[in-house]
Amino acid sequence: MQQTQTPVAGAPAVATASNTPRGVLGFKSLLAVAVGLVVSQGVMVIMLQGVGIAGAAFIVPLTIAWVLALCYAASFSELALMVPRAGSLSAYTEVALGHFPAILSVFSGYVVVAMFALSAELLLVDYLLGVLYPGLGGSLWIAFGILGVFTALNLLGIDVFAKLQNLLAFVMVVALTLLGVSALSGGFAPHEIAAGQIFGEFNLGDGALTLIALAIWGYVGVEFVCPLVGECRNPARNIPRAMFFGLTMIFGVFLLYCLGALFYIPRETLMNAELPHLEYATATFGGSGTFLLAVAAVTATCSTLNTSLASVPRMLQGMAEQGQVFPLLGRLTPTSRVPWVAVLFIAGVTGVPLLIWGNDPGTVGLLLVAAAIAWLLAYIIAHVNVIALRRRYPDAKRPYRTPFYPLPQLIGIGGMVYAIVYASPAPELTAWIFTSAGVVLGIVSLVAMVWIKLVMKKPLFCPEPLEALGGDASSKND
Incomplete structure (x- = not known):
């Protein structure tokens, strides 16, 4: 017997708006979203720490992480086009596993992660500018100023968002590519370290394979294009292409960026420096490198913030x-049909860690790692969704079908479990990080159970019928 969706008292009549495509975003804009969310300043630091630990052998975990990312992109592509709704993972999970995992996956994997990720990004750019230009950073007015500006711009509508995102992503990718190519070629400054020494130290026995967990952070987030499905042109073609092209572009940029650093910066410095990307840019370009890094860092932070304020509210x-x-x-x-309350909500929760831990960026960084565990759990749920929906609705229309199903899902689940197990950057922090993640998941779970039982008055794990969300459960694929 099929369940019908009971409207919540006072709910706004917005379903039509989210289900009627406006066709504003094309392939380039979606690609800018995918790249712009992933390539953050925090990831720029993490990638250099990885190559500092493993040297040139970091290429191997970087490649494996790219393959795992392609697997989750395949799952999200199939889900987003089968259930094309703004709710993204919550909508897919609702018809695959039920309301409880739907709410848990979005709040733990996106709202909480976005809260700490955006806060950490804003703190990092404030700190970097304070180091580069003494007197600018440290008071957090830059961080709050950037947050306020991009909140206001996102409230203006998806058209403004798209123009901004295209520009930010282009500048950021060009800056990082220029840094990597210049470092590899030695075009601006002679190499400090010989290529023979770099590749002579190539050794997977130094723990390189355990760095898959670190490398995967460089690819999380391209699925943020999925909540924009109602705003894009030709989603069946452009959403999968944007994610796959985006991940491949990111892989190429990081490959150049990481290998280039080894020609100028000792591995110990890359591992231990507070701002290894600043050391890198200065060594490669001299004094002018600080300006290039400032441009790359600010655009990376703004791009991440801009994408999150567009996608998570939807x-x-x-x-x-x-x-x-x-x-x-x-x-x-x-x-402009912008979910303005949700935009203000995400902006608000982003500002809270800035106020609480503004003078201790290290704490926010640890909280970010803890919350990132929840992000990987959300990816596992996405893979499980694909398997569950293939079994429940084998004949449903799927504009995109995962190649070699179910191998990408099984590989993806195994890889994400591995990444979670090795998520801690140091053994002494493991208990703290997993406890923090457990507390976050526990609070979200409790709130979700209370809401579903007392407000929605629904079962926790009873999936909704696909037809309730506008999907076609009976049509054969072409």
Whole structure:
């Protein structure tokens, strides 16, 4: 017997808005979203730490992590086009596993992660500018200023977002590619370390394979294009292409960026420096490198912030339409159709860690690692969703079908479990990080159970019928 969706009292009538494509975003804009969210300043630091630990052998975990990322992109592509709703992972999980895992996956894997990831990015750019230009950073006015500006710009609508994102992603990729190519070629400054020494130290026995967990952080987030499915042109073609092209572009940029660093910076410095990317840019370009790094760092932070403020609120909008969160989070502006309450909510929760841990960026960094565990759990849920929906609705229309199913899902689940096990950057921090992640997941789980039982009055693990979300469960694939 099929269940029908019971509207929550006071819920805004926004379902039509999210299900009617406006066709604003093309392939280039979606590619900019995919690349712009992933390549953050924090990831720029993490990649250099990885190559500092393993040297040139870091190429191997970087490549394996890229393959794992292609697997999750395949799962999200199939899900996003089978259930094309703004809610993204919550919508897919609702029809595959039920409301409880749907709410848990989005809040633990996106809202909490976005909260700490954006805060860490803003703290890092504030600190970097303070080092480069004494007197600018340290007071957090730069961090709050950037947050305020991009919140306001996102409230103006998806058109403004797309133009900004295209520019930010282009500048960021060009800056990082220029840094990597210049370092590899030695075009601006002679190499400090010979190629023979770099590749002569290539050794997977130094623990390089355990760095898959670190390398995967360099690829998480391209699925942020999925909540924008209602805003894009030709989603069946452009959403998978944007994710796959984006991941491959990121892999190429990081490969140049990481290998180039080994020609100028000793591995010990890359591992231990607070701002290894600053050491890298200065060694490669001299004094002018600080300006290039400032441009790359600021655009990376702004791009990550811009994408998150566009995508996560639309996840909450889709959840509000299904009664999974407060209806207020689904309210749209009358002209630009922006979920303005959700945008302000994400901006607000981003500012909280800045106020609490503003003078201790290291704490936020540890919290980010803890929250990232939840992100990988969300990816595992996405893979499980594909398997569950293939079994429940084998004949449903799927504009995109994962090649070699179910191998990408099984490989992806195994890889994400491995990454979670080795998520801690140091043994002495393992207990703290997993305890923090457990507390986050516990709080989210408790709130989700109370909401589903008392407000939605639904079972925790009873999937909704695909037809309730606009999917076609009976049509054969072409």
